[in-house]
Amino acid sequence: MTAKKVTGSQALILSLLEEGVDTIFGYPGGAIMPVYDALYDFKKEVNHILTRHEQGAVHGAQGYARVSGKPGICFATSGPGATNIMTGIADAMIDSTPLVCITGQVASPLLGTDAFQESDIVGMSIPVTKWNYQITCAEEIPEVLAQAFYIATSGRPGPVLIDLTKDAQFGELDFEYEKCTKIRSYVPETHVDPQQIKAAAELIDTAKKPLILFGHGIIIGHAEEELKTFIDKTGIPAAWTLLGLSALPTEHELNVGMLGMHGNYGPNVLTNEADLIIAVGMRFDDRVTGKVSEYATNAKVIHIEIDPAEINKIIKADVPIIGDSKKALKMLIANVAENKHDDWVAEFKKCDATENEKVWQKDLYPTKPGLTMGEVIRITSEKTNHEAILVTDVGQHQMIAQRYFKFKNSRSNVTSGGLGTMGFGLPASMGAQFGAPDKTVVAVIGDGGFQMTIQELGTIAQNNLPVKIIVLNNNFLGMVRQWQEMFFEKRYSFTELQNPNFIMIGKGFGIDGHTVSERENLEDSIQKMIDHDGPYLLEVTIEQEDNVFPMVPTGASVSDIILEA
Amino acid sequence: MKKEFIISIYTENHIGLLTRVTVIFTRRKINIDSLTVSESAIPGVFKFTIVIKETQAQTMKVVGQIEKQIDVLKAFFHTNEEMIFQEIALYKVPIDPIYESDTIERIVRKAGARILEITKEFVIIEKTGHKEDTQALFEELNQFKVMQFIRSGRVALTRDPIERLSEFLKERDSFLDSLD
Ligand SMILES: Cc1ncc(C[n+]2csc(CCOP(=O)(O)OP(=O)(O)O)c2C)c(N)n1
Numbered sequence: 034m035t036a037k038k039v040t041g042s043q044a045l046i047l048s049l050l051e052e053g054v055d056t057i058f059g060y061p062g063g064a065i066m067p068v069y070d071a072l073y074d075f076k077k078e079v080n081h082i083l084t085r086h087e088q089g090a091v092h093g094a095q096g097y098a099r100v101s102g103k104p105g106i107c108f109a110t111s112g113p114g115a116t117n118i119m120t121g122i123a124d125a126m127i128d129s130t131p132l133v134c135i136t137g138q139v140a141s142p143l144l145g146t147d148a149f150q151e152s153d154i155v156g157m158s159i160p161v162t163k164w165n166y167q168i169t170c171a172e173e174i175p176e177v178l179a180q181a182f183y184i185a186t187s188g189r190p191g192p193v194l195i196d197l198t199k200d201a202q203f204g205e206l207d208f209e210y211e212k213c214t215k216i217r218s219y220v221p222e223t224h225v226d227p228q229q230i231k232a233a234a235e236l237i238d239t240a241k242k243p244l245i246l247f248g249h250g251i252i253i254g255h256a257e258e259e260l261k262t263f264i265d266k267t268g269i270p271a272a273w274t275l276l277g278l279s280a281l282p283t284e285h286e287l288n289v290g291m292l293g294m295h296g297n298y299g300p301n302v303l304t305n306e307a308d309l310i311i312a313v314g315m316r317f318d319d320r321v322t323g324k325v326s327e328y329a330t331n332a333k334v335i336h337i338e339i340d341p342a343e344i345n346k347i348i349k350a351d352v353p354i355i356g357d358s359k360k361a362l363k364m365l366i367a368n369v370a371e372n373k374h375d376d377w378v379a380e381f382k383k384c385d386a387t388e389n390e391k392v393w394q395k396d397l398y399p400t401k402p403g404l405t406m407g408e409v410i411r412i413t414s415e416k417t418n419h420e421a422i423l424v425t426d427v428g429q430h431q432m433i434a435q436r437y438f439k440f441k442n443s444r445s446n447v448t449s450g451g452l453g454t455m456g457f458g459l460p461a462s463m464g465a466q467f468g469a470p471d472k473t474v475v476a477v478i479g480d481g482g483f484q485m486t487i488q489e490l491g492t493i494a495q496n497n498l499p500v501k502i503i504v505l506n507n508n509f510l511g512m513v514r515q516w517q518e519m520f521f522e523k524r525y526s527f528t529e530l531q532n533p534n535f536i537m538i539g540k541g542f543g544i545d546g547h548t549v550s551e552r553e554n555l556e557d558s559i560q561k562m563i564d565h566d567g568p569y570l571l572e573v574t575i576e577q578e579d580n581v582f583p584m585v586p587t588g589a590s591v592s593d594i595i596l597e598a
Numbered sequence: 599m600k601k602e603f604i605i606s607i608y609t610e611n612h613i614g615l616l617t618r619v620t621v622i623f624t625r626r627k628i629n630i631d632s633l634t635v636s637e638s639a640i641p642g643v644f645k646f647t648i649v650i651k652e653t654q655a656q657t658m659k660v661v662g663q664i665e666k667q668i669d670v671l672k673a674f675f676h677t678n679e680e681m682i683f684q685e686i687a688l689y690k691v692p693i694d695p696i697y698e699s700d701t702i703e704r705i706v707r708k709a710g711a712r713i714l715e716i717t718k719e720f721v722i723i724e725k726t727g728h729k730e731d732t733q734a735l736f737e738e739l740n741q742f743k744v745m746q747f748i749r750s751g752r753v754a755l756t757r758d759p760i761e762r763l764s765e766f767l768k769e770r771d772s773f774l775d776s777l778d
Contacts, residue, residue, distance in 0.1 A: 156614070159614065163668065164668040165614070166612075215775075215777075217610070217774070218670055219669075220770075220774070224776070342662035344662075345659075346659055
């Protein structure tokens with residue numbers, strides 16, 4: 034490759050192009066203006082999405098990354114621009130989402146002088162980035178960017194932040210790019226140990242009541258096919274974490290549902306009946322385990338995980354398997370015997386019948402007046418043929434959507450899991466639509482969270498993104514209200530909202546929409562939304578004080594899951 | 599049960615890494631009793647020696663989190679028994695008591711300490727040893743009103759006959775080449 038003389042800013046864009054970047058979410062400002070100036074000449078090669086707030090940019094990049102499998106790219110200026118992306122970076126860190134964030138920084142001679150819009154973003158972002166680095170000299174740009182992409186996307190993915198001083202953006206260099214394929218101090222994955230596979234296979238073949246728990250690691254590792262083959266061969270029921278959702282089709286006969294606090298009855302209570310837990314690409318979050326000392330009490334644990342630091346962090350693994358989920362599952366499939374567990378699977382069916390009677394019917398096919406979140410989700414899923422990409426915000430609507438939306442395809446569920454970031458949904462849905470332009474993207478958002486990043490309606494309108502936005506309006510910070518009702522004697526302390534006219538707001542941004550509050554109009558309303566050409570905002574007025582059940586209260590064992598109030 | 603562990607960390611020389619390592623402790627509210635950083639025998643590779651009082655289980659988890667940091671080459675943890683370790687302490691003591699009796703001289707001899715400098719106003723005494731030893735000397739000398747006292751962080755070596763780091767780096771290189 035012959036080197037050519039370019040500025041640091043041009044080198045940055047050229048590096049992104051070398052990495053196959055086609056979409057950037059960002060917001061300009063003083064300290065990143067040279068980069069934006071360089072971008073002006075690359076309008077054909079790369080699509081820069083100007084959001085309305087940097088939080089929108091970073092969540093947009095996350096949504097893009099989650100559906101496309103490619104790293105999300107986010108630009109922000111120094112100081113407030115950079116601090117505004119911190120929430121999204123923290124969210125991406127805990128949910129293992131690959132991001133490369135570029136922040137502008139004051140010129141290097143000004144570092145540490147409290148210069149205008151100087152903030153120590155490298156220092157601040159240390160605990161929430163997989164890696165970060167400040168570039169103060171243009172020559173460093175290609176190499177550091179190559180490392181950034183390698184680190185963000187390899188092993189257990191995560192966010193990387195590169196802080197670029199203004200003088201580095203203006204400086205000149207001979208541009209040559211070489212992709213990074215290894216870093217001496219970084220082991221993205223280890224070889225799966227065949228001995229461990231043998232030990233695991235032995236446990237699997239002799240278990241009477243085995244249960245698979247799968248998480249985000251299946252999707253990140255592109256191991257969906259292997260997971261399915263493994264399940265089909267062994268006949269073992271499989272339950273998912275929030276971020277594992279959509280890795281296995283909902284209708285797969287051994288998909289027994291969702292784990293954790295608002296998960297399904299069967300997989301929660303039967304976790305304590307199981308004699309073997311096979312956890313793949315998941316990290317035993319406290320929302321999944323409930324009280325750890327009363328979790329999986331009868332089970333041996335096989336833990337397949339790419340990040341060694343997750344092994345024995347919460348739940349002790351009898352057989353830890355460190356490595357890539359796809360490779361590990363392939364090896365396991367070759368080593369396990371064909372099997373069936375009909376009686377054991379029947380226990381899940383029995384639990385389902387209980388949950389159906391106590392919860393599903395009321396949620397999905399209510400007869401009482403007042404719309405439920407469940408019926409909205411059910412109809413939306415049906416009308417999109419269970420092929421839509423679901424993006425949610427955080428709260429009751431999130432749990433209901435995850436419980437009842439059905440999936441045929443992987444990478445179709447985008448939600449903020451580990452951080453539970455309200456305001457994630459709307460910008461993430463726009464990122465998801467950019468990442469999957471041919472799919473229907475449905476954003477399900479609460480009236481509270483909608484108002485946290487509502488300004489991104491502007492970005493959606495400007496780009497005419499056909500996102501279908503459903504606001505489930507209960508005039509409450511519903512999830513908090515539910516806790517107040519259940520655990521704080523119904524003292525509704527600051528959870529009631531006086532909301533604006535959302536439809537008028539949408540119209541103000543140029544986005545069509547309407548409100549529905551009657552059951553007889555619900556189906557048509559959802560149909561209208563889906564058929565609409567372009568973005569659409571459907572506000573559904575739902576019951577104000579509906580609760581999400583089942584529930585494992587904080588600190589309780591998964592066995593003590595509550596089915597009704 | 600909590601006890602003392604020595605954590606040894608080999609890293610690349612990158613700005614910000616000290617914070618990356620220390621926040622792993624502070625986030626879990628683990629106090630760092632002692633911290634020493636310096637270049638190792640291999641140029642460009644730095645060694646952190648950190649002493650904490652923790653349970654073995656928690657120490658293992660912390661070391662796992664440290665190793666996860668991109669610029670960390672390798673982290674180990676050891677109990678005190680598994681390592682040879684020392685700290686160094688300096689004591690500034692007024693000169694007058696030295697003229698008046700030989701007590702200080704005897705204390706210094708007995709403690710295996712040495713005198714680094716004598717001025718008209720004070721002497722500087724140096725002692726290496728474990729914290730208990732340097733602390734004991736402090737208490738003895740303090741009858742003469744120690745003017746200043748400083749103790750270093752701990753440095754420690756394993757009882758292994760060879761330095762494993764260069765071997766480790768070679769292994770690491772071939773391992774990384776073996777990944778597709
Ligand atoms: C940024 C942020 N602030 C606060 C919370 C705490 N929180 C969790 S759910 C929730 C209520 C969400 O209300 P709404 O968006 O109306 O959704 P609903 O629960 O009613 O479906 C709150 C305040 C959070 N998760 N994120």
